[in-house]
Amino acid sequence: MNTRIYTTLIIDDEAPATTGLKNLLNQFPGTFQVIGVAKNGIEAQKKIEKLNPEIIFLDIEMPGCSGFELLEKLSSIPIVVFCTAYDQYALEAFETNSIDYLVKPVKLERIEKTVQKLKSFHKNKNSDEILTVLKQITSKKEEKKMTSITVKKDSKLIFIKLNDVSFFEADNNYTFINTDLGNYLSTESISNLELKLPNNFIRIHRSIIINKDHILDIQKYFNSRYIFNLNNKKKSSITSGRSFNEKIKTWINY
Template sequence: MNKRYSTIIIDDEAPARLGLQNLLKEFPETFNIIGTAQNATEAQQKIETLNPDIIFLDIEMPSCSGFELLERLTIIPMVIFCTAYDQYSLEAFETNSIDYLIKPVKLERIEKTVQKLKTFHVKNTSDEILKVLKDISNRKEPKKMTSITVKKNDKIIFIKLEEISFFEADSNYTTIHSEQGTFLSTETIASLENKLPDNFFRIHRGIIINKNYIKEAQKYFNSRYIITLNDLKHTNITSGRSYSESIKINLGFF
């Protein structure tokens, strides 16, 4: 008889938590979801109180990463990482107590995790897991975020970064302009700037553009630029004065 694992989902993005929760509900004989958490503090409290068999853990979270959370724990459950950053998806995760899922998570990938769980015999010790995590966190490969999730009505939508032309600040939220249309993200523009790959850069206090969508850039007065994007609307964006040096570096103006 297969074991049913008590499970906690940890991710700072609500759409990602909900999306994974819905996927795991397709395997009720394997996963018993006993809680979710949106940050490391909440996660630590729930792990120590509920003592789950498995945690699905986002690596990159504000203030405290998934790795740092595990270092705080006295007893570490089995860990399945969920990440949009490819540099962590390496052979170091191939132990009997660790698995990884690359966002956006697909149902067929969860099926592989379920099959892997059936082969588990002995849980690795906390020290062994932390050794693996230390090896991974010491790797110097560049970040590579590949997608972003948003919630629209009752749906979770995954948007590939390569389809996004620019991000625009909207109060404490961010509007995503993409080939699929416009969407509202609960992340701030500052938070996104720290996660995005190098082809995205800030040209205004409230705007981050995808360099791959730039059609042309013209110098404007007061150290500003007018940048035309090769999107469906051929959007024109006027840069902020304080971003002129960044634009010169990214676009090759000298």
């Protein structure tokens, strides 16, 4: 049985989630030694290369660089425990170097199961095998063919064509759908929608996903941000978030 202590790095763009997970892991000092946290993929890559953690608790969806994209950049991949709010990647996560998959909000009893799995875990996959699986996952993700979104209004179901959507805007755990024909409220979170939307949509802010086909022009803004002017009826102007700067620059090939 494996009873060693693992050096551990937490990677998550949400500070409350990072703090909560760190507090949980600190309750297992005989298994985890938290040696650092990272709030995005770029910072995580630097800390992994410097600190060489044995285990990473990794959020899948992060601005600028997803958890999968981060793993593709690493020369050597640590043991991975995926930690995210969505369960659709669970199967793929188990096919990689992951020993476990935690769904937020993470509970103490769930961490206890992770500890038990670690005791009998043997790392036997090399980085090439893991990257091959990640490429397969990425290909599957790109195959999504979503063309409309369904919302409930009173006793009716309304089908909204994605081509008519200029942008999505988060409202707590719900999302406003903005179209020239009207605005609608979806019960899906904006992060969940981001996973499903086709490639002509891009998230430019923690709260905003825009339709690239509705962009009139893009202007530079201070603090490495951009202003997106849309061609919808409202002539909306939306300012991007700083943490999405690299993702936006890559898209516009700036």
